[in-house]
């Protein structure tokens with residue numbers, strides 16, 4: 001089982017590849033990477049960060065991989081620095097995804113109702129097209145609204161409409177971060193429709209990288225052969241425990257989730273050592 005994670009390297013802040021690599025490796029699955037950009041930190045709340053777009057390097061990397069005959073079982077994309085990189089993900093799917101393999105897209109574009117710095121409506125439209133090619137998409141509530149063309153916020157009342165619109169793209173949507181009073185839920189559909197959810201008690205505050213920790217754990221669990229609903233349950237349990245710990249232990253939330261100490265219990269559940 002070989003996964004390709006396409007995401008940025010934010011050197012500090014524990015999101016994107018610095019979360020994905022340890023989590024997928026801990027699941028016992030090989031994770032290869034294609035870095036989309038190199039940043040000194042992520043863009044969520046830091047000033048003066050450096051940003052180097054790596055689009056120019058991608059063609060050479062892919063050409064070398066071709067000579068090695070590489071193919072991937074899963075391709076998981078996250079933060080893409082430009083519209084051109086969205087096209088690259090489509091191309092990589094065509095050229096490097098194994099027959100019967102899966103593309104999983106985390107359409108990283110925004111949070112708390114706003115687009116992240118540097119993203120535009122054209123980018124959103126292009127990301128919607130990439131979602132059509134994915135087996136699963138993992139938008140947060142903000143990204144689901146942008147992709148489904150619905151006003152933010154998304155609530156228990158209209159999340160069904162968002163799921164329907166996203167499913168109409170030809171993918172299975174898994175929407176994270178739906179708030180209801182003191183609860184927070186992840187909602188998803190089955191292959192043939194229906195609406196399912198897992199709910200946890202919400203922890204106040206904004207936790208950078210939580211979406212990446214969730215997505216990475218989901219991909220790792222899926223790669224280990226878990227059913228999609230079990231993979232969602234395991235990933236949401238892991239990210240919720242990491243958020244609870246971080247609320248107590250991480251004074252500056254920009255530096256990311258304290259997910260490392262929670263990996264042990266996550267793996268015990270994944271490996272069936274302790275019950276879910």
Ligand code: PXL
Nearest residue numbers: 008015016042043044079209
């Ligand atoms: O975790 C999402 C993310 C990923 N990559 C970069 C980001 C963010 C969120 O701010 O800035 C570079």
